[in-house]
Amino acid sequence: MHVLVTGGAGYIGSHTVLQLLEEGHEVSIVDNFSNSSPESIRRVNSLAGRSAHLRSVDLLNQQELTKIFADTQPDAVIHFAGLKAVGESVSEPLKYYRNNVTGTLNxxxxMEAVDCRTLVFSSSATVYGESTALPLIESTPRNATNPYGRTKLHIEEMLEELAASDPRWxxxxxxxxxPVGAHTSGLIGEDPQGTPNNLMPYVAQVAIGRREKVHVxxxxxxxxxxxxxxxxxHVLDLAAGHLAALKYLRESAGAHTWNLGTGTGSSVLEVIEAFARVSGKEVPYKIVERRSGDVAENYANAEKARLELGWKAEHGLEQMVEDMWRWQKGNPTGFGPIDAFGMTDEELDIFLNR
Incomplete structure (x- = not known):
């Protein structure tokens, strides 16, 4: 298939692009590099031994986006692009609705303009909100409690209504x-801009000496x-789940929903202790007050994905930490600063093939 991947230079996107290339698919990527680097795709191309085509485009640029679809004529889309920081979404909700919801509408x-109607959407367990009915299953009521989660919920509902209105979708x-971990090569991994919003990359930066301590x-x-x-x-399991869903959609119309998780939980201290054990480094931490909206436990029931997609998570916490640490050691400052937004196609091609 020819698969167009939005946000394909990002953390989950780059690992998924690599698996698509390894399975023989043709891949086009659109990314605005707001939280990613074209260096990730340069390394993906090297690992795969073949290249994805990368375009510097914002989904809010409807004219340019339409032109790219007319040029590439993809068979399917995997949609990762979007803003994802919960705290920022609370302080700047309009920014999140504009980027995530309007970008998806565009x-x-x-897609409709070129009769491409197969879509894998990167949603989130945040749509369940603060539900304590564990494990979370696909029929658990959705009740997102922050603007980021609500953008994901709005998009899910929009896609469900679209599929119900037109059986071609x-x-x-x-x-x-x-999502945690990194590719086993240590060449691609999570490279958050600024202060990490998630636990694992923050712990990794403490272990490598970039930050003083973890606040629990x-x-x-x-x-x-x-x-x-x-x-x-593990991000590799997550990427495999996207490919399994893509394969399923080739034979099945309508809107479908699956949880992707391991089905078991790990505590914050278990993650910190695993990182200290694997890295051989001290990981200082300090227990502070709870954050508003946090629940004690949150984990998935992923049985539906196992039964319908033939997918299940294969990597345990120790492997997640080992791969994350390998990436962090080899790339202590991530991919490094590259001002990629606004690069022409020619400039991107030169960079990717340097």
Whole structure:
């Protein structure tokens, strides 16, 4: 297939692009590099031994997006592009609705213009909100509690209504939990801009010496060690889930939803202890007050994905930490600063093939 991947230079996107290339698919990428680097795709191309075509485009640029679809004529789209920081979404909600919801509307219009109606959407377990009915299953009521989560929920509902209105559409909403880890080569991984919003990259930066200590939000939860428990999933398993969903959609119309998680949780202290053990480094931490809206535990039931997609998570916490540490050691400052937005296609091609 020819698959167009939005946000394909990002953390999850780049690992998925690599697996698509390794399976023989043709890949086009659109990315505005607001939280990514073209260096990730240069390394992906090197690992795959073949190249994805990368374009510097914002989904809010409807005219340019429509032109790219007319030029590439993809068979399917995997949609990762979007803003994802919960805290920022609370302080700048309009920015999130504009980028995530309007950007998706523009994408759907561009797809319809070339009769491309197969879409895998990168949703999130945040659509479940603060539900304590564990494990979370696909039929658990959705009740997103912050603007970021609500943009994901609005998009899910929009896609469900689109598929119900037109049987030509085949759509997957993938709700995944806490992506972590990196490629086993250590060449691609998570490179957050500024202060990491998620636990694992923050712990990694403490272990490498970029940050002083980990702040653990809450030590008095009703869990084994008093800290919050989350379902961490290896990014390679997550990428494989997107390819499994894409394969399923080739034979199945309508809108479908799957959780992607391991089905088990790990506490904050378990993650810190695993990182200290694997890295051989001290990982200082301080327990501070709980954050508003955090729940004690959150983990998936991914049985539906196993039964329908033939997919299940294969990597445990130790492997997630080992791969994350290998990436962090080899790339202590990430991919490095590259001002890629606004590069012409020719400039990107020169960079990718240098």
């Amino acid at each position: 994408l759907l219009d561009a 085949s759509i997957a909403n993938l709700r995944y939990f806490n 939000f809450g030590g008095d939860y009703p869990t084994a060690d008093g800290t919050g428990v989350r379902d961490y999933i």
